[in-house]
Amino acid sequence: MDDLLQRLRDRGWRLTAQRRVIAEVLDGEHIHFTADEVHARAVERLPEISRASVYNTLGELVALGEITEVTTDGRAKRYDPNAHHPHQHLVCSGCGTMRDVQITEDPIRALPEGERFGFTVSNAVVTYYGRCPDCAAAEAVAGGGTGSGQARRTA
Amino acid sequence: MDDLLQRLRDRGWRLTAQRRVIAEVLDGEHIHFTADEVHARAVERLPEISRASVYNTLGELVALGEITEVTTDGRAKRYDPNAHHPHQHLVCSGCGTMRDVQITEDPIRALPEGERFGFTVSNAVVTYYGRCPDCAAAEAVAGGGTGSGQARRTA
DNA sequence: ATACTATATTGGACGAAGTCTAAGTCAAGA
DNA sequence: TCTTGACTTAGACTTCGTCCAATATAGTAT
Incomplete structure (x- = not known):
């Protein structure tokens, strides 16, 4: 520090x-x-x-x-102090919690030359979305809805 | 339609x-x-x-x-009508243009079990960043600056 | 064709996130 | 210690989005 x-x-x-x-x-x-x-x-x-x-x-x-x-969703930006070690993020779509994760492959290699359209690709950001254990548990208790939440406002 | x-x-x-x-x-x-x-x-x-x-x-x-x-940056969300064909995005960090791209691997497989922390991972979003041909050409002409710009506001 | 009603629309108030500005403050160098 | 340009502050302002009560209407039943 x-x-x-x-x-x-x-x-x-x-x-x-x-x-x-x-x-x-x-x-x-x-x-x-x-x-x-x-x-x-x-x-x-x-x-x-x-x-x-x-x-x-x-x-x-x-x-x-x-x-x-x-920036994960439309919410407030978050600031990641761990800038010196490359990593990706795992985000809970329920509560927005975010964890650093390491992945086993370089995602840039998954982008074939023919899909680069002449761009000089320098960086790939991978964000995983899911439910954290807490939110999953809360949902299980709340009953068996589809989980995607809020399909329609209730006027 | x-x-x-x-x-x-x-x-x-x-x-x-x-x-x-x-x-x-x-x-x-x-x-x-x-x-x-x-x-x-x-x-x-x-x-x-x-x-x-x-x-x-x-x-x-x-x-x-x-x-x-x-959501690419902290700005307004954008809406992608091409939802029936899974794809990722390639964004020019110069001008913000965005293209749909197809990748050859499922990025979820690159996230080992030990890095999931109990989450139920349902989705992975990959965004590639780079320079589009136009911006790259403009930079070459403008000379060799770092190009990242705007380190400090000028008060 | 008409009536009915749940659903959709509207404008405007509201709220969250972030930027900007003008005026005041202060860290660091002379 | 003095000076000065960089830093901080409060609050107005902007942008993006949500919520609400009142109104309108699509689709159905009659």
Whole structure:
């Protein structure tokens, strides 16, 4: 973590209390927080920190390659501190929880030359969706619906 | 397209002018529109159609499996009418263009049992990122910058 | 053809997520 | 210590999407 702060200082970052706290929050957990979650935890240590600073700092860390932005569905972006080890994500379509996973093959090899349309393909993001044990259990209790949820609003 | 409307009627859909127009818009193009783009095009044919109806109808079509919702970045969701042929997406990180692509392997098989953490994995989404020929050419002309741009806001 | 009713539509209020701005603050170097 | 440009802040604003009560209407029964 000190590594992170040192790297940032080396790149000309001004080290403010806000940035330090945000770095600490990201470092402490292996969870992928949303910006609001980062803010909530930062506030515990530095009550006057603003949402804008959290957004600014997260954006800068992404631009510097220190963290990765993950957009799974239409919900809030999540920030993945584990940017230095390539991995994919497994997301619960019930509650949105996200886990890092390692896969056994390079997905880029599954894309044949004839399907590249002249693109220079540099990156593949694989996201797995499913139900986490908790949500699966909650569903089993709630009764045997199809599980896809919310086919129609109830007006 | 009549197929689509027929399928929907068979499933008990009430066929309204609004739904017909939305289906027509989706059918006409191979582009993946946002909800607002769908609305804009629907308004041309049925000026009084509301945003709410577009959102409702798109949501229902997704729930019925007739179209697919695609979220690439944190922006508006896009709707992919090509839901009956499984495919993945190739996105240009320069201009955002998106193409449908077919891959040769089932990505779910690349996720070992030990990496599933008790989840019931039902779906895998692969998104390839790269440069389309146009953007690559533009870069070559513009000179050798890193191209990732915008490291810091200029206050 | 008419009436009926569950379902669909509408506009607008509301909410979540994120961006922007102008004014004030402060870390780091001279 | 002084200076200054980078950083932070509050809050207005934008975008995307959802929800609601009131109204309209497709499809069916009569």
